[in-house]
Amino acid sequence: MNRRRLVIGTVVLSLALAACGSSSKSTSTTGTTAAGGTKTFSGTITLAVNPWDGSAANAAVAKVILDKQGTKVNLKDIDENAVWAALDSGTIDANLEVWPSGHAKDIETYITTKKSVVDGGLIGPTGHIGWFIPKFVADAHPEYTSWEGLKSDAAAKYFATAETGNQGQFLLGDPSYVSYDADIIKNLNLPFKVVTGGGEAALITGIDTAFKDQKPLLFYFYTPQWANAKYQLVSVKLPEVTAACTASAAGQGKDGKYACDYPTDHLLKAISAKLETKNAAAFDFLKKMKWTDNDQNTVTRYKNEDGMTMAAAAQKWVDANESVWKAWLT
Secondary structure, three states, X not given: OHHHHHHHHHHHHXXXXXXXXXXXXXHOOEOOEOHHHOEOOOOEEEEEEOOOHHHHHHHHHHHHHHHHHOOEEEEEEOOOOOHHHHHHHOXXXXXXXXXXXXXXXXXXXXXXXXOOEEEEEEEEEEEEEEEEEEHHHHHHOHHHHEHHHHOOHHHHHHHEOOOOOOOEEEEEOOOOOOOOHHHHHHHOOOOEEEEEOOOHHHHHHHHHHHXXXXXXXXXXXXXXXXXXXXXXXXXXXXXXXXXXXXHHHHOXXXXXXXXXXXXXXXXEEEXXXXXXXXXXXXXXXXXHOOOOHHHHHHHHHHHHHOOOOHHHHHHHHHHHOHHHHHHHHO
């Protein structure tokens, strides 16, 4: 009888201690999951915004939804290279659009080796960087739709500007973008010079001006991007991606040997490992967040064609797509 009482007392004490331990753990973090699987959103997190509208749209939509749930979201403008150290330290909690082919070294360092950053899964859109010309250029000079056709002096003269002299101009966007274009031009012996336009908006202004003035333009561009639906663009065929180019990209092109097309990227999310403890509900939400190219382009079109702020554009998408984002909260 005494033995039975001792056993029961030990079990009761163990259960009590376990309950206390569980309670202590749940109150040490914000954004916890309550009994029955209901999430409690609270606290504050910081999301990266890289210098292109797709990244800004991802972060703005996450902010609209999480702010409404009770988790305050701050947005931080930062380029795609500098963000890794911030994720490592936890000063930024997540970057919602990583183009992995340009960040193999960062992924190896921070996700695989240090494990200070977590692979948050795919955000949804598929990305591809490439070289483009306006359709009116391709119609007049179909030879310029391939890199071989750009090797001539005639091509250099056709695309030349006052800034590039006897070379053709190749227009790049933001100087922080992962870009192998100078190496591609050098290694393929193309008579072109890279000119930095100065950001995504400036790049699109250059494209818009080319169409309005019917002037030739060869430029760096990418999908997903809302402007692909506005302008008739034709991609320029570059050499297929080789093992040597993949190896060069793994070193972020520092060997100067890149001479291929850009690879297709399945865009992923990078989340600071510290967020899982700091704010479990927000961490889980960001891992579940996933939408389509069309969703992202819809938000960026609202901003650029309808003249809305990115915050207003995100709110408009959220209001119309509850069936999509509700699943991110469960």
